[in-house]
Amino acid sequence: MKNVTLMLMGTLLLLSCSNRKNEVTGYAPVYGDLSEMTGVSLEPARTVENGGKVYVWGDLLYQVETGKGIHITDIADPAAPVQKGFIKAGGAQEVAVKNGLIYTNSQNDLVILKIENNKLQVVKRLPAAFGQLSSPALPPERGPFECPDRSKGIVIGWQKKTLINPACSY
Amino acid sequence: MKLKQFLMIMTSCILLVPGCKKGDTMTVSESGKGGSTARMTISGNYLYLVDHSKLHTYDISDPAQTLLLNTQNVGWNIETIFPYRDKLFIGSQTGMFVFDNSNPKKPQLQGQAQHLRSCDPVVADENFAYVTLRSNNNGCGGTLNQLNIYDIQGINVLSPKQVATLMMPAPQGLGLTNNILYVCMGTNGLNVIDVTDKTKPVSKKVLSDGTDFIDVIPYDHTLIAYVKGGFILYNIANPEDPQKIGAIHN
Numbered sequence: 001m002k003n004v005t006l007m008l009m010g011t012l013l014l015l016s017c018s019n020r021k022n023e024v025t026g027y028a029p030v031y032g033d034l035s036e037m038t039g040v041s042l043e044p045a046r047t048v049e050n051g052g053k054v055y056v057w058g059d060l061l062y063q064v065e066t067g068k069g070i071h072i073t074d075i076a077d078p079a080a081p082v083q084k085g086f087i088k089a090g091g092a093q094e095v096a097v098k099n100g101l102i103y104t105n106s107q108n109d110l111v112i113l114k115i116e117n118n119k120l121q122v123v124k125r126l127p128a129a130f131g132q133l134s135s136p137a138l139p140p141e142r143g144p145f146e147c148p149d150r151s152k153g154i155v156i157g158w159q160k161k162t163l164i165n166p167a168c169s170y
Numbered sequence: 171m172k173l174k175q176f177l178m179i180m181t182s183c184i185l186l187v188p189g190c191k192k193g194d195t196m197t198v199s200e201s202g203k204g205g206s207t208a209r210m211t212i213s214g215n216y217l218y219l220v221d222h223s224k225l226h227t228y229d230i231s232d233p234a235q236t237l238l239l240n241t242q243n244v245g246w247n248i249e250t251i252f253p254y255r256d257k258l259f260i261g262s263q264t265g266m267f268v269f270d271n272s273n274p275k276k277p278q279l280q281g282q283a284q285h286l287r288s289c290d291p292v293v294a295d296e297n298f299a300y301v302t303l304r305s306n307n308n309g310c311g312g313t314l315n316q317l318n319i320y321d322i323q324g325i326n327v328l329s330p331k332q333v334a335t336l337m338m339p340a341p342q343g344l345g346l347t348n349n350i351l352y353v354c355m356g357t358n359g360l361n362v363i364d365v366t367d368k369t370k371p372v373s374k375k376v377l378s379d380g381t382d383f384i385d386v387i388p389y390d391h392t393l394i395a396y397v398k399g400g401f402i403l404y405n406i407a408n409p410e411d412p413q414k415i416g417a418i419h420n
Contacts, residue, residue, distance in 0.1 A: 096212045
């Protein structure tokens with residue numbers, strides 16, 4: 001038994017030695033919780049931070065908050081636009097409206113939303129309709145990277161850091 | 171007043187959904203208006219979506235049963251789609267594609283105009299298409315910074331003929347109303363261009379106060395400008411002379 005313990009300790013020492021030699025700068029996945037990321041909800045109006053694409057329907061102007069959702073503003077009086085609310089939709093980039101239904105993307109899904117009595121309802125969700133738009137399957141630069149671990153969630157981005165023996169590269 | 175009436179019609183439409191939704195005559199007012207930089211647009215009972223290389227057509231006549239009808243290859247580095255009547259204009263980094271949409275279930279490629287590599291949103295009217303080419307920013311590549319006008323009348327649409335070019339710094343999103351074309355030029359301003367003579371577009375003025383203009387939607391007497399940080403509304407009762415009236419931006 002003692003021998004086994006010694007051998008294990010030796011192995012660990014060896015590993016840590018070799019580890020130090022293989023420190024590289026590369027990318028590690030940033031994980032997100034899928035249900036949290038693809039959830040949509042109606043929230044109170046909020047400040048525009050990084051305004052995106054716009055769509056107008058009737059007296060209502062819809063402006064994407066890039067990556068976060070959609071601002072709804074009443075522009076019946078263009079001199080005094082009134083913010084009515086905010087639809088939280090992670091990954092939002094696109095918006096269109098027909099018959100009061102709001103078509104947008106929730107991450108890579110196409111979602112059709114309806115607001116009724118101040119409640120947001122998902123009329124339809126088409127998974128991965130925006131498939132190739134924003135899926136960060138690989139880091140932004142070639143080189144070594146930390147392999148994604150699916151048990152930790154889905155990859156929503158990459159951050160540069162010092163990696164120890166990264167097993168993946170491209 | 172016009173907007174109010176519009177909203178009332180909309181409201182009655184929603185109340186009468188079963189009666190209204192199949193009427194094709196209502197489609198324009200039912201579906202509002204988007205900008206020139208959109209990747210997704212609605213025309214009648216169909217939703218069109220472009221990814222980097224393909225056009226996807228969805229039937230949204232019953233939104234709860236939205237159905238992907240077909241997907242077709244268009245080209246590489248597609249960025250925008252803009253509908254006008256029975257046509258769809260698709261902008262890519264290497265050219266403009268015109269699709270005949272008279273069968274909205276399956277748009278057919280009609281013609282294309284190639285150009286050097288750059289970004290290029292498109293808007294159009296019955297007879298002409300207006301394309302901005304912008305170099306460099308956001309990895310678009312190329313060295314061109316200009317507005318191109320193409321003749322798409324009749325059979326010309328099969329091979330759109332360039333009839334005019336106007337140079338300007340970093341043109342991006344654009345919008346057309348009453349022979350006035352508004353072209354966003356980022357922090358260089360908003361270019362107000364008279365396109366009455368398609369072969370001789372004339373810049374009437376440039377609104378420039380440091381605002382970063384990205385895209386515009388002319389909407390009745392209001393010009394909606396998507397600017398960095400939010401939006402600005404202009405009164406365009408006189409289209410040549412937009413007056414800032416309201417804004418929400420940071």
